[in-house]
Amino acid sequence: MGPQSAAAVSLSDLADQHEHDLTDQLNTIVTNSVLFRLAKEGHVQMENGNALRAENPGKFMVMRDDPKLKKMPEKPTLIDFFTMRFFTAQHLLQSARLARIKGLPEKVVMACLLHDIGVIGFIRPDHGYWGEQLIAPYVDEEVSWAIRMHQSLRFFPDESVGYTYPDQYIKLFGEHYKPEPYIYAEYERARNHKWYMTSRMITVNDVYSFDPNVKCELEDFVDIIGRNWKQPKEGLGFDNSSSAHMWRTLMWPTRFL
Ligand SMILES: [Fe+2]
Numbered sequence: 384m385g386p387q388s389a390a391a392v393s394l395s396d397l398a399d400q401h402e403h404d405l406t407d408q409l410n411t412i413v414t415n416s417v418l419f420r421l422a423k424e425g426h427v428q429m430e431n432g433n434a435l436r437a438e439n440p441g442k443f444m445v446m447r448d449d450p451k452l453k454k455m456p457e458k459p460t461l462i463d464f465f466t467m468r469f470f471t472a473q474h475l476l477q478s479a480r481l482a483r484i485k486g487l488p489e490k491v492v493m494a495c496l497l498h499d500i501g502v503i504g505f506i507r508p509d510h511g512y513w514g515e516q517l518i519a520p521y522v523d524e525e526v527s528w529a530i531r532m533h534q535s536l537r538f539f540p541d542e543s544v545g546y547t548y549p550d551q552y553i554k555l556f557g558e559h560y561k562p563e564p565y566i567y568a569e570y571e572r573a574r575n576h577k578w579y580m581t582s583r584m585i586t587v588n589d590v591y592s593f594d595p596n597v598k599c600e601l602e603d604f605v606d607i608i609g610r611n612w613k614q615p616k617e618g619l620g621f622d623n624s625s626s627a628h629m630w631r632t633l634m635w636p637t638r639f640l
């Protein structure tokens with residue numbers, strides 16, 4: 384097959400895909416979870432599937448891909464989620480870059496690389512905990528533990544490693560902000576733990592203000608991901624792990640059930 388016919392095939396494939404996507408959009412009813420509506424509208428409410436079906440004859444509730452979103456591969460990898468579902472990863476990449484430049488152990492670099500995966504991919508509140516659960520089956524326990532605990536450690540200085548309370552938090556939360564009691568309790572547990580310094584290193588390398596002259600690419604960390612991420616052969620979401628459902632929800636966030 385010559386280059387011209389290859390191009391023609393791929394153009395026709397694209398046209399077919401486009402037509403398929405449009406048909407999907409016309410045939411689907413997309414709803415929002417209670418949590419989404421609660422955050423956006425300020426009250427608890429859930430769409431009624433039967434009513435929506437009656438109002439939209441011939442259409443059905445989304446039970447897989449949402450046509451608005453990029454269709455993910457059948458066996459998605461961490462990189463696929465970074466490129467197709469997560470918000471810009473610059474913050475994570477710059478934090479990991481800093482840890483690598485300092486010559487910190489690869490586990491620390493990996494922890495920095497994933498530390499805010501909860502925020503950039505999922506949800507803001509308690510992002511350390513969501514992040515830990517999401518990745519726990521696929522990384523060394525020290526890495527996921529460190530990500531859980533950075534959520535509380537970042538509020539507490541450690542002069543031994545030059546970490547001070549972030550100015551950014553004073554700007555964001557006001558100078559009188561006090562973390563919740565559970566954050567204090569978690570900090571106490573973390574401080575006495577054998578992996579304390581791994582988590583502390585996340586806070587030390589957490590880049591709050593980006594250097595506009597530094598542009599990191601995910602490719603720069605593919606080797607580290609390869610050595611420190613246990614990619615399931617079935618693909619994320621399909622390996623029956625304790626967080627497979629979370630990956631599926633990221634893949635298909637508007638499924639009716
Ligand atoms: Fe964080």
Ligand SMILES: [Fe+2]
Nearest residue numbers: 498499589590
């Ligand atoms: Fe961060």
